[in-house]
Amino acid sequence: MHKLKDRIIDYDANKEEADRWLNLKGIAKYEQFADILDENNIEITWKNIDDLVRYDKRLLINIFKYLSFCEDYLRELIWNINKASYNKLERGYLNDVIEEVLENESLLTTKIDFDSLKSGRDAINSLRNRVSHNKIMLNFNSNSLDLKQALIHLRNSLPKDYQNGFINDINNCVKGLNISESVRICV
Numbered sequence: 001m002h003k004l005k006d007r008i009i010d011y012d013a014n015k016e017e018a019d020r021w022l023n024l025k026g027i028a029k030y031e032q033f034a035d036i037l038d039e040n041n042i043e044i045t046w047k048n049i050d051d052l053v054r055y056d057k058r059l060l061i062n063i064f065k066y067l068s069f070c071e072d073y074l075r076e077l078i079w080n081i082n083k084a085s086y087n088k089l090e091r092g093y094l095n096d097v098i099e100e101v102l103e104n105e106s107l108l109t110t111k112i113d114f115d116s117l118k119s120g121r122d123a124i125n126s127l128r129n130r131v132s133h134n135k136i137m138l139n140f141n142s143n144s145l146d147l148k149q150a151l152i153h154l155r156n157s158l159p160k161d162y163q164n165g166f167i168n169d170i171n172n173c174v175k176g177l178n179i180s181e182s183v184r185i186c187v
Helices: 002-007 012-025 027-039 046-081 083-089 094-103 105-109 114-132 147-157 160-174
Strands: none
Touching: 002 027, 012 027, 012 046, 027 046, 046 083, 046 094, 046 105, 046 114, 046 147, 046 160, 083 094, 094 114, 114 147, 147 160
Protein backbone atom coordinates (compact mmCIF):
# COMPACT_ATOMS: atom_id res chain seq x y z
CA MET A 1 0.00 0.00 0.00
CA HIS A 2 2.93 2.27 0.60
CA LYS A 3 3.52 2.82 -3.14
CA LEU A 4 -0.13 3.62 -3.87
CA LYS A 5 -0.39 5.85 -0.82
CA ASP A 6 2.54 7.88 -2.17
CA ARG A 7 0.89 8.20 -5.59
CA ILE A 8 -2.38 9.65 -4.24
CA ILE A 9 -1.51 13.33 -3.77
CA ASP A 10 -4.25 13.98 -1.22
CA TYR A 11 -3.99 10.63 0.56
CA ASP A 12 -3.44 12.15 4.01
CA ALA A 13 -6.59 14.30 3.72
CA ASN A 14 -8.63 11.22 2.73
CA LYS A 15 -6.75 8.57 4.71
CA GLU A 16 -9.73 7.09 6.58
CA GLU A 17 -11.95 6.67 3.51
CA ALA A 18 -9.06 5.61 1.27
CA ASP A 19 -7.83 2.97 3.72
CA ARG A 20 -11.35 1.63 4.14
CA TRP A 21 -11.88 1.11 0.41
CA LEU A 22 -8.34 -0.07 -0.29
CA ASN A 23 -8.77 -2.75 2.36
CA LEU A 24 -12.22 -3.76 1.05
CA LYS A 25 -11.55 -3.75 -2.69
CA GLY A 26 -7.84 -4.45 -2.76
CA ILE A 27 -4.79 -2.33 -3.33
CA ALA A 28 -3.88 -4.05 -6.60
CA LYS A 29 -7.20 -3.02 -8.13
CA TYR A 30 -6.78 0.60 -7.03
CA GLU A 31 -3.24 0.64 -8.41
CA GLN A 32 -4.70 -0.25 -11.80
CA PHE A 33 -7.09 2.69 -11.55
CA ALA A 34 -4.19 4.97 -10.57
CA ASP A 35 -2.33 3.66 -13.64
CA ILE A 36 -5.31 4.54 -15.86
CA LEU A 37 -5.31 8.09 -14.46
CA ASP A 38 -1.55 8.33 -14.89
CA GLU A 39 -1.68 7.07 -18.50
CA ASN A 40 -4.23 9.78 -19.27
CA ASN A 41 -2.24 12.54 -17.53
CA ILE A 42 -4.93 12.95 -14.88
CA GLU A 43 -3.96 13.96 -11.37
CA ILE A 44 -4.06 11.01 -8.98
CA THR A 45 -6.32 12.33 -6.25
CA TRP A 46 -8.57 10.22 -4.07
CA LYS A 47 -11.66 11.81 -5.67
CA ASN A 48 -10.40 11.02 -9.18
CA ILE A 49 -9.68 7.40 -8.25
CA ASP A 50 -12.99 7.03 -6.41
CA ASP A 51 -14.96 8.46 -9.34
CA LEU A 52 -13.09 6.23 -11.78
CA VAL A 53 -13.87 3.14 -9.69
CA ARG A 54 -17.56 4.10 -9.60
CA TYR A 55 -17.58 4.78 -13.34
CA ASP A 56 -15.97 1.43 -14.09
CA LYS A 57 -18.51 -0.39 -11.88
CA ARG A 58 -21.40 1.33 -13.65
CA LEU A 59 -19.96 0.27 -16.99
CA LEU A 60 -19.60 -3.30 -15.75
CA ILE A 61 -23.19 -3.44 -14.49
CA ASN A 62 -24.63 -2.04 -17.72
CA ILE A 63 -22.47 -4.25 -19.91
CA PHE A 64 -23.65 -7.24 -17.85
CA LYS A 65 -27.27 -6.23 -18.36
CA TYR A 66 -26.93 -6.06 -22.14
CA LEU A 67 -24.70 -9.12 -22.44
CA SER A 68 -27.31 -11.09 -20.49
CA PHE A 69 -30.06 -9.84 -22.77
CA CYS A 70 -27.98 -10.56 -25.88
CA GLU A 71 -27.25 -14.11 -24.74
CA ASP A 72 -30.92 -14.73 -23.90
CA TYR A 73 -31.97 -13.29 -27.24
CA LEU A 74 -29.51 -15.43 -29.20
CA ARG A 75 -30.61 -18.53 -27.30
CA GLU A 76 -34.23 -17.70 -28.12
CA LEU A 77 -33.37 -17.41 -31.81
CA ILE A 78 -32.01 -20.95 -31.64
CA TRP A 79 -35.06 -22.16 -29.69
CA ASN A 80 -37.37 -20.78 -32.35
CA ILE A 81 -35.74 -22.78 -35.14
CA ASN A 82 -34.32 -25.88 -33.47
CA LYS A 83 -35.29 -27.01 -29.98
CA ALA A 84 -32.74 -29.86 -30.04
CA SER A 85 -29.91 -27.41 -30.68
CA TYR A 86 -31.27 -25.17 -27.96
CA ASN A 87 -31.32 -28.04 -25.44
CA LYS A 88 -27.70 -28.81 -26.35
CA LEU A 89 -26.75 -25.14 -25.80
CA GLU A 90 -28.88 -24.54 -22.74
CA ARG A 91 -25.92 -24.83 -20.41
CA GLY A 92 -23.32 -23.82 -22.99
CA TYR A 93 -21.19 -20.73 -23.10
CA LEU A 94 -21.98 -17.53 -24.95
CA ASN A 95 -19.34 -18.31 -27.56
CA ASP A 96 -21.12 -21.60 -28.37
CA VAL A 97 -24.44 -19.81 -28.69
CA ILE A 98 -22.94 -17.19 -31.03
CA GLU A 99 -21.42 -19.95 -33.16
CA GLU A 100 -24.76 -21.76 -33.42
CA VAL A 101 -26.56 -18.55 -34.43
CA LEU A 102 -23.95 -17.73 -37.07
CA GLU A 103 -24.20 -21.23 -38.54
CA ASN A 104 -27.98 -20.94 -39.06
CA GLU A 105 -28.57 -19.05 -42.29
CA SER A 106 -32.30 -19.02 -41.61
CA LEU A 107 -31.59 -16.47 -38.85
CA LEU A 108 -30.13 -13.90 -41.24
CA THR A 109 -33.52 -12.20 -41.44
CA THR A 110 -33.58 -11.39 -37.72
CA LYS A 111 -33.06 -7.98 -36.17
CA ILE A 112 -29.32 -8.30 -35.45
CA ASP A 113 -26.23 -7.35 -37.43
CA PHE A 114 -24.64 -10.71 -38.27
CA ASP A 115 -21.47 -9.10 -39.64
CA SER A 116 -20.85 -7.34 -36.35
CA LEU A 117 -21.68 -10.48 -34.37
CA LYS A 118 -19.28 -12.48 -36.52
CA SER A 119 -16.41 -9.98 -36.50
CA GLY A 120 -16.93 -9.09 -32.85
CA ARG A 121 -17.62 -12.52 -31.39
CA ASP A 122 -14.21 -12.78 -29.67
CA ALA A 123 -14.51 -9.28 -28.22
CA ILE A 124 -18.09 -9.94 -27.05
CA ASN A 125 -17.01 -13.21 -25.46
CA SER A 126 -14.04 -11.43 -23.81
CA LEU A 127 -16.44 -8.81 -22.46
CA ARG A 128 -18.57 -11.59 -21.02
CA ASN A 129 -15.57 -13.22 -19.34
CA ARG A 130 -14.33 -9.91 -17.96
CA VAL A 131 -17.75 -9.05 -16.53
CA SER A 132 -18.18 -12.55 -15.10
CA HIS A 133 -14.88 -12.29 -13.25
CA ASN A 134 -15.52 -8.72 -12.07
CA LYS A 135 -12.44 -7.34 -13.84
CA ILE A 136 -11.75 -3.68 -14.50
CA MET A 137 -13.54 -2.74 -17.72
CA LEU A 138 -11.57 0.40 -18.55
CA ASN A 139 -8.37 -1.51 -19.25
CA PHE A 140 -10.13 -4.05 -21.50
CA ASN A 141 -8.15 -5.21 -24.52
CA SER A 142 -8.96 -8.16 -26.74
CA ASN A 143 -7.12 -8.84 -29.98
CA SER A 144 -6.13 -5.16 -30.18
CA LEU A 145 -9.71 -4.00 -29.61
CA ASP A 146 -10.27 -1.57 -26.76
CA LEU A 147 -13.42 -1.33 -24.66
CA LYS A 148 -15.15 1.15 -26.95
CA GLN A 149 -14.59 -1.02 -30.02
CA ALA A 150 -15.83 -4.13 -28.20
CA LEU A 151 -18.91 -2.26 -27.00
CA ILE A 152 -19.67 -1.14 -30.54
CA HIS A 153 -19.66 -4.80 -31.61
CA LEU A 154 -21.98 -5.64 -28.72
CA ARG A 155 -24.26 -2.71 -29.54
CA ASN A 156 -24.48 -3.74 -33.19
CA SER A 157 -25.20 -7.34 -32.20
CA LEU A 158 -28.25 -6.30 -30.21
CA PRO A 159 -31.66 -6.04 -31.85
CA LYS A 160 -32.11 -2.56 -33.32
CA ASP A 161 -34.82 -1.67 -30.81
CA TYR A 162 -32.36 -2.24 -27.90
CA GLN A 163 -29.44 -0.31 -29.31
CA ASN A 164 -30.59 3.17 -28.21
CA GLY A 165 -31.12 1.95 -24.65
CA PHE A 166 -27.62 0.46 -24.69
CA ILE A 167 -26.11 3.70 -26.00
CA ASN A 168 -27.92 5.76 -23.37
CA ASP A 169 -27.05 3.42 -20.51
CA ILE A 170 -23.35 3.24 -21.41
CA ASN A 171 -23.01 6.96 -22.14
CA ASN A 172 -24.85 7.90 -18.93
CA CYS A 173 -22.50 5.91 -16.68
CA VAL A 174 -20.55 9.13 -16.29
CA LYS A 175 -23.43 11.11 -14.72
CA GLY A 176 -22.55 12.80 -11.44
CA LEU A 177 -18.91 11.78 -11.70
CA ASN A 178 -15.85 13.79 -12.64
CA ILE A 179 -14.50 11.65 -15.47
CA SER A 180 -12.08 13.13 -18.00
CA GLU A 181 -13.02 13.01 -21.69
CA SER A 182 -9.85 10.97 -22.31
CA VAL A 183 -11.24 8.13 -20.17
CA ARG A 184 -14.94 8.29 -21.07
CA ILE A 185 -16.45 5.60 -23.21
CA CYS A 186 -19.13 6.84 -25.58
CA VAL A 187 -20.81 4.46 -27.95
